[in-house]
Amino acid sequence: MNWITFFIDKAVPVVMAVLTLIIGSSLIKVFNRLLTRQVKKSKMDESLKPFLLSVFSVVMKILLIIVVIGILGIPTASFVAVLGAGSLAIGLAFQGALSNLAGGVLLLTMRPFKVGDYIEGSGYSGTVKAIQILYTELITPDNKMIYIPNGTLSNAGIVNYSVHDTRRVDFTFGVGYETDTQHVLNVLEGILNNHELVMSDPEPFIRLSAHGDSAVEYVARVWVKSEDYWTVHFDVLQEVKKSFDQEGISIPYPQMDIHMTN
Structure with missing residues (x-):
């Protein structure tokens, strides 16, 4: 039993x-x-x-x-x-791997950016190709692949340039003191208003901003669609140099006068 x-x-x-x-x-x-x-x-x-x-x-x-x-x-x-x-x-x-894992879950849950966005974070910038559990893959404008650990990226500041449909392009131009101020403003206004990619609302902002050591500085700010940012940036810089040369507006550069005595 x-x-x-x-x-x-x-x-x-x-x-x-x-x-x-x-x-x-x-x-x-x-x-x-x-x-x-x-x-x-x-x-x-x-x-x-x-x-x-x-x-x-x-x-x-x-x-x-x-x-x-x-x-x-x-x-x-x-x-x-x-x-x-x-x-x-x-x-x-696996402390580092777990940190990246937690960062990946945080990024995929909070979604501060998505695939296709152009971002800047942890000292790198590029277009997001993929968001993995441990790493985020970025492609730079010159076609380099960057793998950023999610733990590092989630604990750093992230700048997302693709969230909004529009962006502001800022310019600063230095002009010689001898040039008429109204003439400069008119030339800049004509350049910005004639560019087809520059938005009219909000309208371009053009003002004299500072009296520098060797030049009078003018600031210009325009709004464009996000995808047109760099096109407008380079077009305006090129057109300003061309128009300033045609209008006789000098663009000074730092110079040093040396006096020698015998």
Whole structure:
């Protein structure tokens, strides 16, 4: 009878543990399918969806294992302690990777930028090609690929030049003191108003801004569509030099007079 009692005492927890494992695994699969459907319908970033599904699956399986161990009569407190110690050791070993992982989740959730945006961050600038879990890929204007760790990027200031449809182009021109101020303003106004990509609303802003050491400085500000920023920038610089030469408007540069005595 003692052997039978011993067998029953040991067999029942094992059977219960096996049944719990089978039923729990089935439920986890069902929950995974339901969660997958909901995640696919959401507007969440595509790079983040598989990561969240994997995290949910791993967490549920760990909880199931802890429950099964408890049914078998094994103290779960020591198991959880060992699991915690192991997690701490892994966390310390992969501290940088985990920081990048957390940064990737933050970037994909908060979405300060998206693929195709031109951004500046962590000392780099370029067009976003991809936002991965650990790294963000940028393509520079000269076609270089830059991989920025998400941990670094998420903790730094990010400038997104593609958020708004319009941008302001700022210019500063130095003109000789002998040139008539109204003449300069008229020439600049004509250049800016005649450029087809410069917006009329808000209208261009042109003013004398400073009396420099060797030149009078004029500031000009115009609004353009974001994609036309550099076209307008280079066109206006070229047209100003051409018009100033035609109108006899001097563009001074720093000079030094040296007097020699014998």
